[in-house]
Amino acid sequence: MACGGPDITAVKLSLKQLNDTHADSEEDLGNAVEMQANAFRYAIAEAYLDNFLEQSSLPAHEWERIRDDVLVAHERLPLDEAAYMAANETAEDFDVEEIDFAAAGVTTPQQAFMHAVTKQNLVRRLKYLGAVSEPFAAKLYYFDGTPH
Secondary structure: OOOOOOOHHHHHHHHHHOOOOOOOOHHHHHHHHHHHHHHHHHHHHHHHHHHHHHHOOOOHHHHHHHHHHOEEEEOOOOHHHHHHHHHOOOOOOOOHHHOOOOOOOOOOHHHHHHHHHHHOOOOOOEEEEEEEOOOOOEEEEEEOOOOO
């Protein structure tokens, strides 16, 4: 995983440390990695939101309104995942896999996110909430008027 999450080697090491003698298939190991990766991503996302709230003067009622729609573009996010966050904000056909990041001059997750926002004409709806430096440098956004 690009942002320091679990990998198959870590899962195998954990099993060895737990004296698990059950021979897991590659599919089982892959599923374990994916479950750990999801837990890791969730924990990272919660840490960003907590850090933002500690630093923000955003009113509680406003936070409750937008909390589930907050997007975090952090420095360790893979480029395609950063673009995919923005791609999910529209029903239009927008295929992240067709983006040639190198040709577009995109080298950072923030640039990938903004590239997708721009390509989908979502710039006016994008609202910047602020930035945090922990657990990694990140900018937080939401799309105003996103249907729920």
